[in-house]
Amino acid sequence: MLPPALIAPTVANGQQAASEARLVIALDYGTTYTGVAYVQVTGRDTLDLDNVRVVTRWAKEETLKVPSRYSYSPSPKGCTQWGHDIDDNSRIMAWTKLELEQTKTRTQELGILCELFYGVALMDFSEEAIINNDIPRHLAKEAEDIVRDYLDEIAETTSEDIISSLGHHVPDRIPVDLIVTHPAKWSDSAMNSTYRAVAAAFNTARFPKLRSISFVSEPEACAHFTLRAAQNKDRGRLKRNDCFVVVDAGGGTVDLASFQVISVDSSTGQFRLAPVGYITGDKCGATFIDKSFEDFLEQRLGKEDWKKLKKEGSRDAGAGGHTLMNDKMRQLHKQFEAIKHEFKGDSALAKTITLPTGIGTIDNEEMGIVNGTIRITADDLKQMFKASVDRTLILVAGQITQIELSKKRVRNIFLSGGFASSEYLYRRMVQFGQTRHINVERGGDCWTAVAKGAVLKGLGICSEKPLPVKGCPRHYGVKTRTHFAPYQHKLSETEMDPEGVQWATDQIRWLVQKGDVIHPGKPTQVTYECHWSMKASTYSSGKGRGRDPITGYTPSTEVTRDVVFVASARDEVPTRYAEIEKGVDQVVSLRCDLTEVPDHMTATYQNKQSGKYMKFWVTVTVSVSDKVRIKITSGGKELASTDLPL
Ligand SMILES: Nc1ncnc2c1ncn2[C@@H]1O[C@H](COP(=O)(O)OP(=O)(O)OP(=O)(O)O)[C@@H](O)[C@H]1O
Ligand SMILES: [Mg+2]
Known part of the structure; x- marks a missing residue:
């Protein structure tokens, strides 16, 4: 990046x-x-x-x-x-x-x-x-x-x-x-x-x-907000050449960026900044503490009670792959949220959470379950915070290393985002900073730092305005074959390859979808790896034929294969090529000469049914920017390409 x-x-x-x-x-x-x-x-x-x-x-x-x-x-x-x-x-x-x-x-x-x-x-x-x-x-x-x-x-x-x-x-x-x-x-x-x-x-x-x-x-x-706020509040503090790390510690991700003060205008106190190194981030925000809390409950309550807690009997229809919170879990998370927010790392702390009716009915002192409540100690909490805090510190250390590698020194770490309100995270960060003489700060209204x-x-205050993106106006795909599945494909539209594998032919693989985002100056690029098979005898007999001494080499059709590219502005697009509407959807064929495929991208095989046959590997690349570019390459060598309007 x-x-x-x-x-x-x-x-x-x-x-x-x-x-x-x-x-x-x-x-x-x-x-x-x-x-x-x-x-x-x-x-x-x-x-x-x-x-x-x-x-x-x-x-x-x-x-x-x-x-x-x-x-x-x-x-x-x-x-x-x-x-x-x-x-x-x-x-x-x-x-x-x-x-x-x-x-x-x-x-x-x-x-x-x-x-x-x-x-x-x-x-x-x-x-x-x-x-x-x-x-x-x-x-x-x-x-x-x-x-x-x-x-x-x-x-x-x-x-x-x-x-x-x-x-x-x-x-x-x-x-x-x-x-x-x-x-x-x-x-x-x-x-x-x-x-x-x-x-x-x-x-x-x-x-x-x-x-x-x-x-x-x-x-x-987040950096824009932090710096602007710092600039407005305390103009004289940041000095020329100072470097600092900005941390947005949120619920899902912790994201970081570093900057250097390039110059300070002594009359206005305004400063100019330049980014240092790369933006980094990881999925280790505060919800991962909540997830660890769920792991803790599962381990302490045992399988039976955990199941009862997660399911709501016959009313529960499954999550369908989503994070779904039922009422009981919601109540537990609500109680835990308060404990999580309060936690400062003090070792003497012990808290209890009231379990929902029917859960933890049998006391188990060893597991901390007494009278329908469950005990959480400071060690338990440290364990729940561990992954999020450790990974945040590792990310900060990574940013500091980036800065130091470019022979610069870090002065400040600015903490923002909801998770930054955690006293425990803050204290750990301060400890970490002290060992390197780096000052750690949190802004007052850092919760809305990102939106502001x-x-x-x-x-465009202190920076370039971001360039607008646009939505892709059509779907783009290639005609291809996929492994035959009787419940999905028609038997009449199948073929057997030399290795005896049955394929459903004339299917479409859509590579770019209508509505996908197109970033300015950065084409959306999707590649598709595929191969063709051919009898070795067809290849050798077709190989030198059709050579025209005046106009150059024209390959014989036996050694060519077509890549059929399809573009459609419809909202719902078919997966069968037969359902493509000529005149409405656009179809473009690109002819590839297999004799142009580099040797290292071919291989020769032999079996009883097919005798000697060859395979040719190619890559189809579709790049979408203010136009669509389709390119077929093999081992880096271009076999065919064309440009189309979006
Ligand atoms: N004092 C605190 N201690 C620990 N966590 C806290 C504290 N205050 C808020 N949080 C946590 O911070 C998170 C909310 O922060 P924020 O609004 O920045 O996240 P988000 O924008 O939803 O997430 P992301 O940006 O990662 O998608 C919640 O998970 C919340 O529990
Ligand atoms: Mg956020």
């Missing part, structure tokens, strides 16, 4: 950035909490942190951020079923952001499939559930769907907040630029899902003048 182009040299205040009327909205979708901040640029005023408004009026409560929770359960009390306003006994989708990144193993996928069957079977029989509208709708939802449904509520509340504070005319008439934050390490597929969910929720029906959506990483946004910092980034 390249260092971020963070701090631009000259813009020391908001004047230049404020030259054009617009509304800058920042969305910080978090694993546990979501924040939204915005600012109206009128074109006349000088903007700074004080002008940035944070959305605080969420359904039911006023808070700086709103819980990233959503439920598909019906609410007898009429709750809106998201954020703070979720009814008792609801199945809550929690920590869904982490699922956007998840790559599941086969076993996990099979587990989810079993749960789905189990859940669907229950749906058939539970008439009561159907009458009460209590159908486990989450089973049919991907993580991206849940995020989209949740962000839909966020976008609606944001729109209401803007209208009530600035008036209807502002979002109706003034261009809106939306800045979305993402963790330092965020896979392409997670980014695509985030973009699709955001674009669906922050749509032009809600924000008629929505002009652009752009991304900024959470540590970069993203607004600053969107304004």
